[in-house]
Amino acid sequence: MFEIYGFPQKKNPTVEEFLKFIHPEDITAVRDKMQNVKKNTDSYELIYRIIRVDGMTRWVRVHAKTTLDPQSTPLKIVGTLQDVTKEKEVDQAKSEFVSLASHQLRTPLSAINWYTEMLIAGDAGNLSEEQKKYLQEVYAANHRMVDLVNSLLNVSRLELGTFTVEPQAISIKEISQSVLGELKPQIVQKNLHLKEDYDESIGLYMADPKLMRIIIQNFLTNAVKYTPENGSISISLMKDIENILIKVSDSGYGIPKDQQSKIFSKLFRADNVKEKDTEGTGLGLYIIKSIVSESKGKVWFESEENKGTTFFVTLPLSGMQKKDGAKQLS
Amino acid sequence: MTQEQKKTVLVIEDERPLLEAIKAKLISSGFEVVTARTTEEGLNFLKDGVNIDVIWLDHYLLGSETGLDLVAILKKEESKWRNIPIFVVSNTASPEKVQSYMHLGVDKYYTKSDFRLDQIIGDIKQFLSTKNTE
Numbered sequence: 001m002f003e004i005y006g007f008p009q010k011k012n013p014t015v016e017e018f019l020k021f022i023h024p025e026d027i028t029a030v031r032d033k034m035q036n037v038k039k040n041t042d043s044y045e046l047i048y049r050i051i052r053v054d055g056m057t058r059w060v061r062v063h064a065k066t067t068l069d070p071q072s073t074p075l076k077i078v079g080t081l082q083d084v085t086k087e088k089e090v091d092q093a094k095s096e097f098v099s100l101a102s103h104q105l106r107t108p109l110s111a112i113n114w115y116t117e118m119l120i121a122g123d124a125g126n127l128s129e130e131q132k133k134y135l136q137e138v139y140a141a142n143h144r145m146v147d148l149v150n151s152l153l154n155v156s157r158l159e160l161g162t163f164t165v166e167p168q169a170i171s172i173k174e175i176s177q178s179v180l181g182e183l184k185p186q187i188v189q190k191n192l193h194l195k196e197d198y199d200e201s202i203g204l205y206m207a208d209p210k211l212m213r214i215i216i217q218n219f220l221t222n223a224v225k226y227t228p229e230n231g232s233i234s235i236s237l238m239k240d241i242e243n244i245l246i247k248v249s250d251s252g253y254g255i256p257k258d259q260q261s262k263i264f265s266k267l268f269r270a271d272n273v274k275e276k277d278t279e280g281t282g283l284g285l286y287i288i289k290s291i292v293s294e295s296k297g298k299v300w301f302e303s304e305e306n307k308g309t310t311f312f313v314t315l316p317l318s319g320m321q322k323k324d325g326a327k328q329l330s
Numbered sequence: 331m332t333q334e335q336k337k338t339v340l341v342i343e344d345e346r347p348l349l350e351a352i353k354a355k356l357i358s359s360g361f362e363v364v365t366a367r368t369t370e371e372g373l374n375f376l377k378d379g380v381n382i383d384v385i386w387l388d389h390y391l392l393g394s395e396t397g398l399d400l401v402a403i404l405k406k407e408e409s410k411w412r413n414i415p416i417f418v419v420s421n422t423a424s425p426e427k428v429q430s431y432m433h434l435g436v437d438k439y440y441t442k443s444d445f446r447l448d449q450i451i452g453d454i455k456q457f458l459s460t461k462n463t464e
Contacts, residue, residue, distance in 0.1 A: 106421035107345055110442040114351040117446050123358050146443045 004060060004083045006052035015074045023049035023057065034066050034074050047084065059088040092160065099156040102149045109149065112142045144279060151283040154214070155266065158290040165211065165294070165323035169204040172212060172246065176235055179217045186224050187233075195234035202239050206319025211291050218284035219248040219311050225280070226273055227252035227308075243297070243314040254305040263301070264289040272305065288313070295320045337383035337458060338362040342372040342400070343419075344392045348442075352386060355447040359455070368393035369400040376404075376411050384454055387436075389420035389427065398430055405434045415457060419450060 002008065005021055022030050026048035033046055043065045049057050064079025116139045118124060120132060127135070157163040180187070180194065187194055205212075216235075223233040231251040238245045255263055255270050262268045267282040274280075292299045296316055303309035339356050343349040344367045353363045364380060366372035368391055376382060385404075387397040397418060404411045416436040418428075421443055428439050437457060440450055 103422055106441075106443040107348070110421060111345070111347045111351065113443065114348065114355070114447050117448065118351065118355060121448070123354065149443070 059085045095156040095159040102153045167206045173198040193232035197236035223250035246313040249310040251308040255303040340382045341386040343388040369395040
């Protein structure tokens with residue numbers, strides 16, 4: 001620890017001395033985490049920046065337990081500290097590569113989109129039913145690729161911290177209804193029972209409409225995709241004195257118990273849905289988790305295999321905070 | 331659209347396959363089309379007196395100038411082309427650039443890979459018909 005922080009080994013620093021080295025942009029998150037530790041036995045992991053004695057900024061990973069006094073003030077931190085600056089730099093380079101590659105992919109994807117569209121429309125002559133069917137498969141597959149590229153771009157923007165948050169007064173109910181409108185063909189095809197419940201007193205909420213749409217779209221798309229025919233899905237919007245709560249439930253395949261801890265990890269897909277559907281990317285929930293964390297909210301779920309899943313998101317009533325960045329999420 | 335009513339679109343796009351697709355779809359939708367791959371080529375059509383009703387513009391183009399440089403020229407107060415509607419269709423413009431385009435007065439921005447040609451052309455047609463009835 002003394003080596004990582006760059007100060008001469010004398011005695012263990014106090015908690016406050018330890019916190020003094022944390023980067024100003026990360027200090028609130030670290031304090032919040034420490035104060036949210038309910039019991040002395042709870043351990044936690046944190047990644048944040050420190051400013052060393054010599055002024056250098058380094059990324060560190062802490063795996064620790066905090067001892068609290070009766071007033072829940074941190075008294076002592078015991079754990080391991082690791083310099084992960086190199087790891088972070090590699091991650092950053094990877095994200096930049098993904099961003100660049102994804103942008104470059106959009107041009108050929110646009111060409112495939114537009115030429116296929118013209119062929120299907122008969123602009124280059126009449127097609128047989130079979131030819132049209134094959135081209136529709138090309139068109140649909142290309143759309144999946146566009147969606148994947150957009151998701152990868154979103155992930156790289158979230159990881160690089162280059163995304164913008166532009167809050168404005170929006171209606172979450174309207175976003176939900178618009179997403180459900182897009183999903184209607186699948187809902188009808190699978191004969192799913194849909195229930196919507198919106199607390200009308202919520203009215204307009206200060207949030208970035210694109211980010212809110214990504215959250216709701218991913219939840220509802222998953223609910224529709226992973227619920228068998230004749231099942232049910234629901235969305236509800238409520239509030240308490242501090243937060244709004246978005247709840248999306250389904251009577252679908254559920255998440256196996258032993259895989260629940262990984263469900264928000266990047267590119268992770270549970271085994272039971274991989275067997276049934278090949279189309280997911282494993283990026284949707286990771287993106288949701290990143291957006292919700294950035295918005296000072298919480299996301300969690302309850303799930304039982306073959307019975308269904310309910311996802312919960314809380315976001316502060318005060319809304320999302322504005323954040324300047326180079327890119328919007330798409 | 332009858333022959334005498336045909337509107338002319340100036341398409342400025344550097345990627346040849348995309349340029350050809352846009353041109354073909356616009357022609358089959360009843361437009362006259364002239365094409366350019368640099369801002370300079372595009373500007374020359376206007377300087378030569380070609381009657382342009384709409385400009386379809388990409389952001390990154392061949393040459394050193396982007397679509398934004400062209401829009402800055404066209405939207406100058408003294409410009410005689412400042413009322414020509416501009417539809418920006420690009421995959422790569424950042425939100426700041428999109429904002430700059432909108433601020434300069436372009437009519438719409440599209441991310442290429444997210445839109446069908448017939449959607450964009452439908453919007454152009456609707457825009458022109460609204461403009462004509464004003």
